[in-house]
Structure formats: C-alpha cells, structure tokens
Amino acid sequence: MSSTSTPRPRRGGTGLGPGVPGRAFAVVGRAPRSPLPWSQESVDDGLQSVLAGHQRLVAARWETAFEDLDEDVLGEVAQEARQDGRDPAGAVDVFVRSLVRQLEDWKQADTALAKALNEAALGRPLPVWAADALAAERGRLWGARQALLEAVARHHHGGPAPW
16 A cells, blocks of 8 residues: 655745745844944044044144244243343244144144045045045144244234335
8 A cells, every 4th residue: 555645735935934034134134233344334433533533633732832823922932031031032943943843743643644534434535524624634734834924923023014
C-alpha cells in the first residue's frame, strides 16, 4: 500500500515565513541612530566643530588684543614708559611688534582653519555657510590689521587732517 500525500499549498510571499518580510523591512528601513560618517549631516557637524574650536582660539588669543586698539592705547603705553623712566618710543615699538607677531600667528591659524575645513568636508565643496564663516574670519583678521595700522598712524601723526 502506497500512500501519497497531497502537496501542501504554497504560501504567498518570499518564502521567509509569516511576517518575516515586514520585520526585515522594518529593520532595514529604520533611520540610523547617529549620522553616517560620510553623510552631509555628519560633515556639517564636523565643519561646525572645526569653526567653533577655531573661534574659541581666536577669541581667547587675538580678538581681545585688538578689540579696543587705537592711538590712545599706544599713548598709554608711552605714558607708562615715561613714568617708569623708560624710552616711550621704544616701549611703543616693542608693543607694536608684539601685536604684529600676534597678527602673523592669527594669519597662520586662519590658514590652518581653511585646511581643517577642507579636510572636514571630506573632499566635497564647502557649504555656503562654512565658506561665509571662513570669509568672516578673514574679515576679522583684516579688521585687526587695519586697526593696528590706523593706531600707529594716528599715534605718530595725530588725528585725521584734511589733505
């Protein structure tokens, strides 16, 4: 006696079992908990981190030195030197040279910032907001340089006069 069994009907779907395709899609379709390292969101976070670190450095080291710089500051340096019995012109010269060195350090930090931003962009062009932030940083450096030049000129030659 031979027994033959009737074939069981096939279930619809991919053959993974009941409910498995839905669970598999739910796992694959879920957004990652943190941005992928090459995603634009991750790149933007890296760029913002680089800019924030540079801005803390600039604010701590250089912006305060050039913030209120004018001919009165140079006059105060000369006056303090006179009171201490030192050469006022020499004291102003030493002070201005130290500010020039600080400007050079700031310029080097600005160059390093541009390089760090390009590295953080992972070979992509800088977003507009990052390029604008870099341009603003260069504008602050240029403004500090101009403040020093104007302070020196006015200290040595007096205030603005008509030509």
